Amino acid sequence: MNTSVKTDELMPMTELQISQVREFVDGLATKSQTYWDMVHIGDELSRELHITPELVILYADAVEDYNPWYEGWTMNTWQTEGQSPFGGAIVPPLLVSHFVLSVQFDHTKPFAVGSIHTFHDTEVLEPIPVGARVRILTRATDKYVKRGRRYVRHEVLVTDVASGLLYLREVRDILSL
Amino acid sequence: MTQTLSGRPVHGLITRETPVGHVLVGVKKRATIQLMGSRLWGRFNPNHWDPVYAARTGLKAPIQTGEMSSAYISEMCVNHFGAHYLRQSRVVCKYVASILANEVIETGGQVREKTPKGHGFRFTVDVWAQNEAGEKKTTGWVEVDVGVDADPAAQP
Numbered sequence: 346m347n348t349s350v351k352t353d354e355l356m357p358m359t360e361l362q363i364s365q366v367r368e369f370v371d372g373l374a375t376k377s378q379t380y381w382d383m384v385h386i387g388d389e390l391s392r393e394l395h396i397t398p399e400l401v402i403l404y405a406d407a408v409e410d411y412n413p414w415y416e417g418w419t420m421n422t423w424q425t426e427g428q429s430p431f432g433g434a435i436v437p438p439l440l441v442s443h444f445v446l447s448v449q450f451d452h453t454k455p456f457a458v459g460s461i462h463t464f465h466d467t468e469v470l471e472p473i474p475v476g477a478r479v480r481i482l483t484r485a486t487d488k489y490v491k492r493g494r495r496y497v498r499h500e501v502l503v504t505d506v507a508s509g510l511l512y513l514r515e516v517r518d519i520l521s522l
Numbered sequence: 523m524t525q526t527l528s529g530r531p532v533h534g535l536i537t538r539e540t541p542v543g544h545v546l547v548g549v550k551k552r553a554t555i556q557l558m559g560s561r562l563w564g565r566f567n568p569n570h571w572d573p574v575y576a577a578r579t580g581l582k583a584p585i586q587t588g589e590m591s592s593a594y595i596s597e598m599c600v601n602h603f604g605a606h607y608l609r610q611s612r613v614v615c616k617y618v619a620s621i622l623a624n625e626v627i628e629t630g631g632q633v634r635e636k637t638p639k640g641h642g643f644r645f646t647v648d649v650w651a652q653n654e655a656g657e658k659k660t661t662g663w664v665e666v667d668v669g670v671d672a673d674p675a676a677q678p
Contacts, residue, residue: 350577355555355584355623370568370575407562408593409551412600430605438608439596443589446564460567462588464616472608 380450380457381488381495381521388485392448393506395478396436398424404440412437417475427475436473441481441503441513449483449499449519457521463496464518471512478506486516495521536602536633538642538669546602546631546647549594553586553625563587573623585620591627591651591660598629598649603666615649615662625653634663642669 352363398417405415417427417434427434442465450457473479480503487498496518503513536544559571568575569585576584592615599607621627629651636643644667651660 350573352572352574354573366572367574370572373566373568403560403562404593407557407560408590408597409557410593410597412597414600431608435608437593437596438600438611439589439592439613442592443562446589461569461585462617465588465592466614467612469608469611469613472605 378455378457379522380460380497380519383451383454383457384449384485384488384497386485386488389482390448390451391480391482392452393478393480394441394444394447396440396473396475398427398434398475401434401436401440401475404443405437408437410437415475429472431472431474434475436475436477438469438472439467441473441479442467442501442515442517445481445483445499445501445503445515445517448481449485449501449517460522461520462517463520466516468514469512470514471510473505473512479512480504480506497521535604536606536645536666536668540633540636540645540668542633542636544633546598546633546649548598548629548631549601550626550628551594553590553621553623553627555584555623558584558586558590558623563589581620581622583622583624585622586627588615588617588660591615591617591621591629594627594629594651595631595649595660595662595664598631599647599664599666602631603645603668606668607664607666610667612665613662614664615660617660619657619659621651621653621659627651627653627659631664639667640670641672642667644668644670 352366401415402418414429414435415437418424429435482502483499486500489496498518501515504511570587571584631647631649634648635646647664649662650658652658
């Protein structure tokens with residue numbers, strides 16, 4: 346372990362901020378278990394997500410994607426219909442793929458720290474309008490060890506809550522500690 | 523220069539006529555620690571934003587969540603395929619190496635294959651994200667239908 350690494354190495358912080366970060370991280374580490382132990386093959390989890398305009402902006406800003414197709418919220422006008430080739434504003438194609446994480450990690454249990462997403466095979470089937478409510482369904486299909494590392498595989502379906510339209514289908518792997 | 527339907531200039535939308543070997547112009551981003559630590563990603567895995575925790579687990583620095591490089595590749599695909607990319611496409615990404623905080627990442631792509639489908643083609647494009655030293659961090663491919671409908675006007 347490199348003991349010379351500092352909490353504020355990559356961004357400026359006061360001593361107070363540093364102590365807040367250390368307390369938060371220590372809390373995460375003591376409450377969680379490994380993902381490998383949390384998941385059993387055949388586990389199915391499902392949640393509904395309301396994809397609000399503000400959530401889309403949060404995502405688009407975090408990945409620095411400023412395509413106007415995704416703007417169902419802008420400063421000054423606030424919520425707006427937006428414009429895209431499909432009519433109103435649409436959701437960035439892989440946004441829901443990210444939120445799968447909040448389903449396959451059972452949100453009612455402490456999160457499994459140290460897990461890493463390693464692979465996804467995603468079918469983007471239909472554009473999702475901003476404002477849609479989607480259901481994300483995950484099913485654990487495999488747990489395997491490769492080169493001494495432990496992986497958990499899930500299959501995912503994302504559908505429209507109101508119409509049942511299938512928006513996205515995915516297979517994804519997580520490397521567990 | 524071709525424009526997307528929203529009027530955004532790009533370096534040439536891919537059409538039925540685009541040949542195998544065509545190179546996509548990527549997007550370039552820095553792995554900024556503030557964005558890596560956004561609440562959007564959960565903040566429950568300190569490997570993504572805390573240098574001390576990352577060092578304890580053997581990492582040289584906090585690493586980006588893979589979702590970020592997939593999003594960069596996806597942005598490149600929207601720039602080149604426009605609305606076609608939003609229907610019946612496939613995106614496969616493998617995170618082959620970690621993207622460390624402060625690295626500059628650039629995506630790339632090249633048309634590997636075009637398979638006749640309907641009135642157009644299903645394009646297969648090799649995609650990747652790499653750092654400034656040319657080290658591949660994410661690799662994969664996308665498949666996108668272009669011009670497969672009989673009436674091009676019916677397509678968005």
